[in-house]
Amino acid sequence: MATSELPGAGTTGAPTTAAGAPARPSRVRVHHLQAAKQRGERLTMLTAYDAVTARLFDDAGIDMLLVGDSIGNTMHGYATTLPVTLDELVVAARAVAGATRRAFVVADLPFGSYEGGPEQALASGVRMMKESGVAAVKIEGGQRSVPQIRALTAAGIPVVAHLGYTPQSENLLGGPRVQGRGEAAQRISDDAVAVVEAGAVAVVLEMVPAEVAARVTEVVAVPTIGIGAGPHCDGQVLVWVDMAGMTDWSPRFAKRFGEVGAALTSAARAYADEVRSGTFPGPAHSFEA
DSSP: SSSSSTTTOOOOOOOOTTOOOOOOOOOOOOOHHHHHHTTTTTEEEEEOHHHHHHHHHHTTTOSSEEOOOTHHHSSOOSSSSSSSHHHHHHHHHHHHHHHHHEEEEEEETTTTSSOOOHHHHHHHHHHHHHHHHOSSEEOOSSSSHHHHHHHHTTTTTTTTEEEEEEEGGHHHHTTTTOOTTTTTHHHHHHHHHHHHHHHHHEEEEESOOHHHHHHHHHHHHEEEESSSOOOSSSSSEEEHHHHOOOOOOOOOOOOOOOOOOHHHHHHHHHHHHHHHTTOSSOOGGOOOO
């Protein structure tokens, strides 16, 4: 669809009331995601890890923000997502949720915070919801995660499932490799049906063949969000540093919609040059006695 019917979509973050006062955009909620799928309206999702970028993306009209454990290898310098702790994600999620007015904010439950079973998942999910203010949590895994999804859903916590390449299992999967080829395609579909039946409100499909993602999108009643899963999902998500061109390299499936990294480097160099030459700060940036 050319235009979005989601609440507040297309605003710049500064809509006004009839009296000219700033108006608060409507919050995107679970039922809006479901309605978007039914209308064939594509959903937009980006990762966010701090208040500054969260506010920018919210103002841009991004429907969903993911506080992902990708914070580990994008922001903290970890080699993988595995070292990320629940403590780290709660802090980041609180910043993102507090900075947004419209987006549906989802936070990952990191490796080691839910694999122990439903009780551990519920404890982690409750803590995330209470301490950060996000709208949902995301966990990886298909049928093996069904008990956890059921427990979280029964407690009133919306769950986004994550199938295909699941980074928390990268050591078992042999690294970032496409999942769901050949006979494994049916397992992806079966896992998708299982997590949705357990209560998942959306399903992220990462690095699966486009045809497999299209089939899953057809058979489940909730939105599918693709990342390296082709054009047929109900929505798309990218890690924001890949989307914005913050690094020298981006995954094959990630289009660089800007070169923000180069622009930031240029700005830092210009700043350094002016400080070293004595032209900054000038009179406009100084105070009189």
